[in-house]
Amino acid sequence: MADTSTPPLKHILSLSGGKDSAALAIYMRDRVPDMEYIFHDTDKELPDTYEYLGRLEAYLGRKIIRTNFGTTFDHLLRTKGGMLPSNHRRWCTEYMKLAPFEAYVGDGPCVNYVGIRADEKRVGYISHKPNIKAVFPFIEDGIDYTGVLDILNRSGLGLPPFMTWGRSRSGCFFCFYQQKIEWVRLRRKYPELYEQAKAYEKPNRTNGNIFYWCNDESLTDLEQPERMAEIERNWEKKQERLKSQPKNVPLISTLGGRAHEAQQESACLICQL
Template identity: 55%
Template sequence: MKKSVRHILSLSGGKDSSALAVYMKNRVPEMEYVFCDTNKELAETYEYLDKLEAFLGKRIIRLNAERGFDHWLRVYGGYLPSSRMRWCTRQLKLKPFEQYVGDDPVVSYVGIRADEDREGYISTKPNIQARFPFKEDGVTRLEVLRILEESGLGLPEYYRWRTRSGCYFCFFQRKSEWVGLMENHPELFELAKKYEKQNPETGERYTWQQGETLDELSRPERVAEIKSTKRVAGARPTTLARILAPPAATDDDDDGDLPCLICQL
């Protein structure tokens, strides 16, 4: 007997996937909504998912990896994940999603907008077909914000000081966003610092930010430098114009690598 096709929308807790869930609510009533929970997310992310779940009137299924971040950190020899070694996405996001899907034929809905020039990568399994409704229908960032405002959801609170969803220690954060974490969640900043290590024999440092430890970044003079020379998301009120603006040429830490879609949409 041929299996029926499942329709699944994977949420990150970010604006684009959340807006897509709102957008698709009445278009695909049988949609399954899932969130791959690393247990290292911001409290604001969980709060926003609860609001979204209430709006959808349908449970958002929380998927957890069989082994958590700390286990995989040991497996990878203490090497913190980076843009060139994204083991966290594979082990904590993609693998739980693919295990949930199994071998069923699935249409996976991805929140890439019409004004984004990039391809979506969620899974390479042959039974998973990706669809991009925002691209198909010409939905841009302005319309995403309108969808969220009209739904009553608005933006997640972390957008006051952060530009994307993901773990609180996500290595894709700009230095200004690390400052935002330190100021908004000092306890999480301290936990992130504990992951950084130095090999006593070789002197090699394992840090979230290339060339700088969080302890160095948190020094008052360094914080002042970051705030004075870079755009700090929480330094002024969130406005529609600021959210819509592309990253400035002076924004810190952008090395050209894009965050993993399943984490940050």
């Protein structure tokens, strides 16, 4: 006789390796005792991300479940004819993040905890599967950017290591949403990863065109010393302009001397939470 019983309700919090999802995991640790923490591993993450997740795992006292997408990025790239993902072709998010999440959840009832803050104007990834209900504890409880920093600092976990050398987001080391200043910093911090990203910029099988991670500039051109210096000068000038025109900047950013986080409306939301 077939089993017609309803599967148990799952409570799932997806971790990106970034500050917001880490803060949410800490915030929810003692509120939902049977929470499942999952990380969708692309195998193209920064070393900093894996190190940060290890520290978070120790704090939570729970195993972070690592999902995978059943193949490799290189294989997916070949199936796409060598066309690199971009903001117009976000197949990396679809295959490497969203599909593993929905496969892990399955068809049983699930509450998905999403780390969008109360001060953000975005929705984030919400599954269209009827068995998955998204909830937003930070929005419900009015926790903003300052509140997230407070949670991380009080826990002793602090910010992800990649933020100390100037990367603003988690996700793959070759993420096309990186600003050019972040590519420069990747080149200086992890030159071997920069070389790996650069190696993907080659003619594709479909039409022979070369796709660049930065859309209009190759990583070979970007890494030229004079070009990197120009990007750094432009970034510093921009920061000076922002400092002279502060608008709604959290007090903790001003006192701490840290540049306030700019909104990244177009980024892969499931990657950067």
